[in-house]
Amino acid sequence: MSKRIVINPLTRISGFMEIEVIVDQNKVVDVKTKGNLFRGFEQMLAGRSPFDAVYFTQRICGICSAAHSMASSIALEDALNIEPSEQGKYLRDIIHCCEFLQNHIRHFYQYTVPDFVRIEGNTLLQTDHNDFRLPQKVNKAISQHYFESLELSRLAHQMLAVLGGKAPHNHGVFIGGITTQATAEKVVHLDSILQKIAKFVDEKMIPDVFELAKYYPEYYRLGGGYGNLLTYGAFNHYKDIGTLYVDPLVFTDDGIQPFEEQNIQEKIDYAWFQSPKGTYSPDELIPEPDRDKDRAYSWVKAPRYAGLPFEVGPLARLVLSGEYTNGISAMDRTIARALEAKKIAGIMKTLLNLLIPNTNVQKKYELPEEEVSGKGLVDTTRGALGHWIKIKDKKIDFYQIITPSTWDFSTRDENGYMGTAEQALMGTPIHDPENPAEIGRILRSFDPCMSCATHVHTPGKEVKTIQVL
Amino acid sequence: MQNIRMLQQQVNSLINQARHDIYSISATSDPTAKQVKLQRIWDALTSIQFLNDLLAAHAASSISAANDRQPLNTMPVGQPISPTSANPAVAVPNQTFTIQDLANYDGKNGRPAYVAVGGVVYDVTNNRAWAAATHFGLVSGRDYTQEFASCHAGQQSILATLPVVGRLV
Amino acid sequence: MENYILPPEPLTNEAIAARLTTGARNGLANGSVKKKNLVYLELNGCSGNIISLLNGANPDFEYMIGSMVNLVYSNSLMAAEGEKAIERLMNALDEDYILAVEGAVALRDKGLYNIIGTWKGKPLTGLEAAKMLGEKASHILAVGACATHGGVSAARPNPSQSVGLQDVLPDKNMIKLPGCPVHPDWFLGTLAHILLYGDPDTDNLGRPLMFYSTLIHDRCPRRPFFDRGIFAEKLGDKTCLFKLGCRGPVTRTDCPTRQWNGHVNWPIGDDTPCIGCAQFGFPDAMAPFISYDTTRVVKDE
Numbered sequence: 001m002s003k004r005i006v007i008n009p010l011t012r013i014s015g016f017m018e019i020e021v022i023v024d025q026n027k028v029v030d031v032k033t034k035g036n037l038f039r040g041f042e043q044m045l046a047g048r049s050p051f052d053a054v055y056f057t058q059r060i061c062g063i064c065s066a067a068h069s070m071a072s073s074i075a076l077e078d079a080l081n082i083e084p085s086e087q088g089k090y091l092r093d094i095i096h097c098c099e100f101l102q103n104h105i106r107h108f109y110q111y112t113v114p115d116f117v118r119i120e121g122n123t124l125l126q127t128d129h130n131d132f133r134l135p136q137k138v139n140k141a142i143s144q145h146y147f148e149s150l151e152l153s154r155l156a157h158q159m160l161a162v163l164g165g166k167a168p169h170n171h172g173v174f175i176g177g178i179t180t181q182a183t184a185e186k187v188v189h190l191d192s193i194l195q196k197i198a199k200f201v202d203e204k205m206i207p208d209v210f211e212l213a214k215y216y217p218e219y220y221r222l223g224g225g226y227g228n229l230l231t232y233g234a235f236n237h238y239k240d241i242g243t244l245y246v247d248p249l250v251f252t253d254d255g256i257q258p259f260e261e262q263n264i265q266e267k268i269d270y271a272w273f274q275s276p277k278g279t280y281s282p283d284e285l286i287p288e289p290d291r292d293k294d295r296a297y298s299w300v301k302a303p304r305y306a307g308l309p310f311e312v313g314p315l316a317r318l319v320l321s322g323e324y325t326n327g328i329s330a331m332d333r334t335i336a337r338a339l340e341a342k343k344i345a346g347i348m349k350t351l352l353n354l355l356i357p358n359t360n361v362q363k364k365y366e367l368p369e370e371e372v373s374g375k376g377l378v379d380t381t382r383g384a385l386g387h388w389i390k391i392k393d394k395k396i397d398f399y400q401i402i403t404p405s406t407w408d409f410s411t412r413d414e415n416g417y418m419g420t421a422e423q424a425l426m427g428t429p430i431h432d433p434e435n436p437a438e439i440g441r442i443l444r445s446f447d448p449c450m451s452c453a454t455h456v457h458t459p460g461k462e463v464k465t466i467q468v469l
Numbered sequence: 470m471q472n473i474r475m476l477q478q479q480v481n482s483l484i485n486q487a488r489h490d491i492y493s494i495s496a497t498s499d500p501t502a503k504q505v506k507l508q509r510i511w512d513a514l515t516s517i518q519f520l521n522d523l524l525a526a527h528a529a530s531s532i533s534a535a536n537d538r539q540p541l542n543t544m545p546v547g548q549p550i551s552p553t554s555a556n557p558a559v560a561v562p563n564q565t566f567t568i569q570d571l572a573n574y575d576g577k578n579g580r581p582a583y584v585a586v587g588g589v590v591y592d593v594t595n596n597r598a599w600a601a602a603t604h605f606g607l608v609s610g611r612d613y614t615q616e617f618a619s620c621h622a623g624q625q626s627i628l629a630t631l632p633v634v635g636r637l638v
Numbered sequence: 639m640e641n642y643i644l645p646p647e648p649l650t651n652e653a654i655a656a657r658l659t660t661g662a663r664n665g666l667a668n669g670s671v672k673k674k675n676l677v678y679l680e681l682n683g684c685s686g687n688i689i690s691l692l693n694g695a696n697p698d699f700e701y702m703i704g705s706m707v708n709l710v711y712s713n714s715l716m717a718a719e720g721e722k723a724i725e726r727l728m729n730a731l732d733e734d735y736i737l738a739v740e741g742a743v744a745l746r747d748k749g750l751y752n753i754i755g756t757w758k759g760k761p762l763t764g765l766e767a768a769k770m771l772g773e774k775a776s777h778i779l780a781v782g783a784c785a786t787h788g789g790v791s792a793a794r795p796n797p798s799q800s801v802g803l804q805d806v807l808p809d810k811n812m813i814k815l816p817g818c819p820v821h822p823d824w825f826l827g828t829l830a831h832i833l834l835y836g837d838p839d840t841d842n843l844g845r846p847l848m849f850y851s852t853l854i855h856d857r858c859p860r861r862p863f864f865d866r867g868i869f870a871e872k873l874g875d876k877t878c879l880f881k882l883g884c885r886g887p888v889t890r891t892d893c894p895t896r897q898w899n900g901h902v903n904w905p906i907g908d909d910t911p912c913i914g915c916a917q918f919g920f921p922d923a924m925a926p927f928i929s930y931d932t933t934r935v936v937k938d939e
Contacts, residue, residue: 007720008756011713014685016754036753037682038744039790040797047794049926055913056921059790062686062819106692114717124709127717147700154693154900161899165908167693168686168819169915172908179873180909189902362874362909364930440719451684504654505839508851515856522865577931595867597855600911601883601929606922 002029003433008036010443012111014063015450017409019439023430031422033409033443034298035450045399050076050367050391051175053399057387058169060401061451063106066099066160067380068401069173071387076175079374079389080365086239088177088361090351093235094190095164095173096380097348101197102156102167103381104314104341107447108205109149112334115441116212119143129435133215142211145204152200155193162189177361184357191352198345201338209338213331223330223442225424226417228252228308229316230407232259232386234379235347241354244347246321246379250305256320261377264386266402267302269414270295278414282388282400283373302410302419303402309420312383312407313446314340330424333445367394382447383407403452421446472629473527479626480520483513523630564635566590568612571637575610576602582609583634586617591631612637651892652901654848655823658830659697662706665834674833675735676707677727677771680714681764682752682791682800683741686819687782688714694822695900702826706833707736713754724755724762727771736832737775738825742784742791742800743768751798768806777832778812780804780844781825786814787918794922804844813837814844818915823896824849843918845890854886854912857894871933874909881933885914885924 001024008018016036021028041060045053053072058065070092077084084092117139118132119125134142157167163180164172172178213220233248248259266286269278273296274287286301302309310316311328315336318324324339326332373390383404390398410419418426421443430436490506490513497503566574566583571590576582581594582602593599593609602609607616621627680688692699703709709716711727718726741764744751749765756762772778780803783789792800804812813832815824828846831838838846855861863869863878870877880887889912897904905912914924921927 006756008761009713009719009723009754011716011719011723014714016680016713016752018753018756038751038798039682039800043795043797044790044793049929051928051930052926055927056790056793059684059686059818059921062684062689065684065686106689110692110715119717122703122709124703124712124715125717128719128722150692150699154695154698157693158899158902161903163908165903165905165910166898168684168689170908171905171910171913174873174910180907181874360874362872364872364933366930501835501839505847508847512851515852519856582932595880597864597880597887600880600885600887601926601932603883603926603929605888605919606925 005430005433005436005439007436007439010440010448012114012440012444013448013450014061015448015452017443017448017450019443021425021430021436021439023433023436026430026433028425028428028430028439031418031425032297032411033300033419033421035300035409037450038299041401042399045396048396050079050389050394050396051365053387053389053396054174055169055171057401060403061449062168063103064099064381064449064452065168066095066164066170066173067378067382067385068387069170070096070378070380071376071385071401072389073173073175073376074378075374075376075387075389077374078376079372079391080175080368081372082175082363082365084176085359085361087356087359089238090354091163091178091182091361092173094348094351094355095160095170095178097344097351098156098160098164098167100344100381101201101341101348102153102160103447104337104344105149105153105156105197105201105205108209108334108337109146109153111447112444113142113146113208113212115437115444116216117142117146119146129432129437131431131437134211138211138215142208145208148204149200152197156197159190159193162186174362175365176363179362181358181360182355187352187355187357191349194345194348194352198342198349201341201345205341206338209335213335216331219331219334219441219445220327220329222428222438223333223424223445224328225311225420226309227328228305228310228420229319229328230259230305230310230312230384231317231320232377232379232384234317241350244350245343246317248377249320250310251316251320252308261375263306264402265304265307267304267413269302270297270411271301272296272299273301282375282386282402283390283398285398298411300409300411300419301406302413303407304410304413304417307415309410309413309417309423310407311420311446312379312404314381314383316383317379318343330442330445337447367391369394371397373398380404382449382452403449405446405449405452408446409448409450421448473524475626475629476520476524476527480517480524483517483520487513561589561633562635564590565638566635567638571612572610575608584609585612585637586614586628588614588637589628589633590635590637591628592634593631596631651823651849651896655827656696658827658834661834662697662830673706673708674776675730675733676709676829677730677735677737677775678709678712679737679739679741679754679764679767679771680712681739681741681754681768681785682744682798683782683784683789685714685740687740687825688712690819691822691825693899694826697826697830702829706826706829710735721756721758724757727755727767728757731771731774734776735774736777736779736829737771738779738781738829739768739772739785739803740781740820742788742798743803743806744791744798744800745806746797746799765806768803772803772807772810772812775810777837778803778807778810779825779828780812780814782820783816783818783915783920786816787920789818790921811837812844813840813846816845816850816916816918816920817891818920821849821891821893821896821898824891849892849896850890850916852890852892854889854891854894854906857892858886858906859894860906869933870909872930873928876909879906879909879911881929882911883913883926883929883932884911885917886912889914889917891916
């Protein structure tokens with residue numbers, strides 16, 4: 001006998017997400033992930049000044065705004081044929097490091113920890129399931145770190161503001177690098193905070209994640225999915241120092257291959273769009289919405305690489321850079337996030353040491369008369385982020401955004417592939433269908449950001465359901 | 470000259486208001502009321518400083534013009550201003566603009582930024598509310614008679630502070 | 639001594655905020671202040687205001703949920719999920735509560751462009767939640783640009799037909815805290831004022847005077863450059879950013895004195911123009927954010 005379970009809202013993520021699973025004999029046999037928020041940034045951007053894209057696209061997401069400033073700046077540089085200086089790249093990547101640290105610390109402690117740790121004494125943190133296994137002492141220690149971490153993630157944003165003006169929604173990242181100059185006083189300000197954060201990651205965050213792994217070992221076997229991994233590259237291709245983290249790579253059954261941009265496509269087979277055809281390249285305009293389309297069940301499009309769904313994010317990067325070999329699962333994903341925080345702290349330290357003080361990387365930029373286009377592909381906290389821009393008559397003519405969460409939470413396609421997170425949930429044993437803690441834990445391991453997905457949800461046809469109450 | 474009189478009236482009114490606020494602060498024991506009054510005094514000082522700068526600018530330009538000067542009408546201290554008073558009769562220079570001429574003054578590439586209201590062309594190049602020659606989504610080089618009427622009804626005094634460059638024909 | 643009022647207490651925004659938070663602490667310690675329930679509703683937006691709230695230092699988030707209010711609902715932070723989370727939202731209606739809303743209200747297709755959860759098997763739209771909770775709240779705070787006037791969520795062509803909170807609750811008093819995002823002190827200071835002294839004084843647009851009274855331009859450290867007509871031509875310059883499109887002259891906040899993220903920096907301090915994110919009308923009325931063709935040029939036209 002099968003049951004339909006709906007979790008809506010999936011809390012402790014950025015934005016709104018609904019998950020619908022069918023459970024048969026206590027195993028997940030079907031999954032649909034849906035974003036519950038639509039704003040339509042691509043439409044809003046058309047007609048605006050191209051320079052405004054950097055600040056405007058940040059408003060896509062409150063927790064990863066700097067990621068969008070990175071991708072839009074790189075896309076504009078590509079379109080306007082501007083080569084940022086190495087100092088500009090270092091400075092911009094330092095801001096990006098600050099966001100990684102802020103994001104990973106908040107995601108682990110504020111979003112993930114309450115799934116596994118019972119935090120007493122506050123209405124907000126009361127849970128409904130009872131699968132808490134940590135010994136009292138460990139539970140208490142990690143509960144304290146939940147609150148301790150607030151200072152560190154706040155300080156990570158403070159570092160971001162030192163070079164970026166403010167956070168969220170910074171002003172610093174821009175064409176050419178960043179807007180202001182590094183000075184000795186700023187560098188030491190950053191270094192001093194970075195030391196505190198690195199210490200916290202080493203002494204608290206990484207040990208804490210392995211404590212969780214110790215008491216919830218089955219999550220090493222759950223939430224695996226296809227195992228296809230993709231990165232656009234992160235902290236890579238510096239002229240003088242090469243790659244500090246990972247180059248653009250993909251991993252499939254055929255092993256590791258170089259990433260090639262022309263293999264990216266978006267499918268709309270199961271999305272509510274008119275479909276004279278089902279597959280589009282990122283610089284093609286997606287057709288008009290069509291809610292009556294048969295078989296469509298969501299507005300989330302389905303990015304594919306060489307026709308296959310891929311996982312993006314910290315685990316993908318660590319595996320592709322050869323630094324993590326344990327496996328692909330919900331727990332590995334969570335561990336990778338903590339380990340990556342340490343990695344990023346190290347990269348940031350390296351970049352800080354390379355700064356030449358008082359370097360002004362800004363110029364007076366001009367827009368060409370002719371039509372130009374550009375793309376900005378960059379790996380950010382949650383994975384591969386792409387912005388595609390076309391400029392005509394000195395205005396934005398076309399803008400396309402494919403976010404990491406669109407990769408991880410894509411819909412299925414005509415070839416029968418489910419989305420990455422959908423596949424990761426398939427076969428998951430559900431211990432208590434009334435309180436299915438497993439689903440949330442597995443989905444949060446992907447760090448969903450549905451603010452970024454910018455798609456729309458329309459309720460499907462009503463079927464007989466058993467609601468989780 | 471009407472401009473200067475108007476500025477002076479505004480300054481006097483602000484000073485009066487501040488005096489009254491200082492008096493009422495000393496007379497009240499309500500801490501919230503005190504705070505509001507102090508805030509208002511702060512704002513008044515800011516406005517006085519701004520108006521003072523404007524007066525100084527007028528003085529400088531009238532000295533350089535050096536002809537046709539009239540003595541300032543000294544207004545009695547404390548007379549309230551009425552910003553809704555009739556459109557001040559501004560002396561409009563002889564330059565005339567067609568709407569096409571006006572469109573050239575868009576503030577770009579070193580050109581000044583002009584806008585027209587009620588047939589008069591004003592220079593907003595360095596007006597603080599017109600950063601990058603734009604103002605709440607409006608670009609310069611156009612006639613904004615209707616927009617002004619809908620957003621700044623009864624605020625003719627705004628126009629009085631703008632340099633006039635000519636007439637829209 | 640009580641009757642002497644001048645010189646006044648320090649009136650910097652920092653001092654005001656410090657007095658409010660110290661007062662809040664004392665009130666809680668001596669029992670004259672009781673923790674009220676706070677419902678924090680995220681609607682059509684980027685959830686950046688709750689992230690900004692986590693950036694608050696004194697008070698910080700731990701103090702806020704421990705000593706100031708009982709935070710009963712927050713999509714981003716609460717442990718409960720699914721309908722059980724929504725159940726907590728519904729239960730909040732039975733008691734007195736303060737409502738804070740971030741994000742705009744999407745009106746398109748009866749609000750279906752922003753669904754915040756499922757209740758009794760049916761989708762609960764942001765529109766329904768805003769109306770239902772707004773009607774019964776003892777105080778309402780519209781937090782951030784999207785909630786105060788639609789903000790970026792309502793940017794043209796406004797595909798989701800988003801509006802500010804007041805549009806769906808036209809008869810309710812609400813305090814408006816514009817900003818993209820809101821500064822944590824603006825939110826926490828206003829909350830503290832409500833808890834300690836009731837509604838703070840606001841201007842005619844509903845903004846608390848203690849944070850939104852003065853134009854950025856009037857306290858800008860680069861004002862002398864404006865007055866002398868010395869303007870930056872590109873980002874990174876240290877002079878007045880007016881010609882690049884600075885909206886400081888039309889935006890009322892205390893950014894120049896308060897600054898951001900532990901008071902370390904702010905957009906103009908980062909050598910970029912203010913984009914008016916705390917002005918009504920942001921973003922469309924504040925665009926373009928950055929213009930190069932209006933800066934002074936030497937080339938002949």
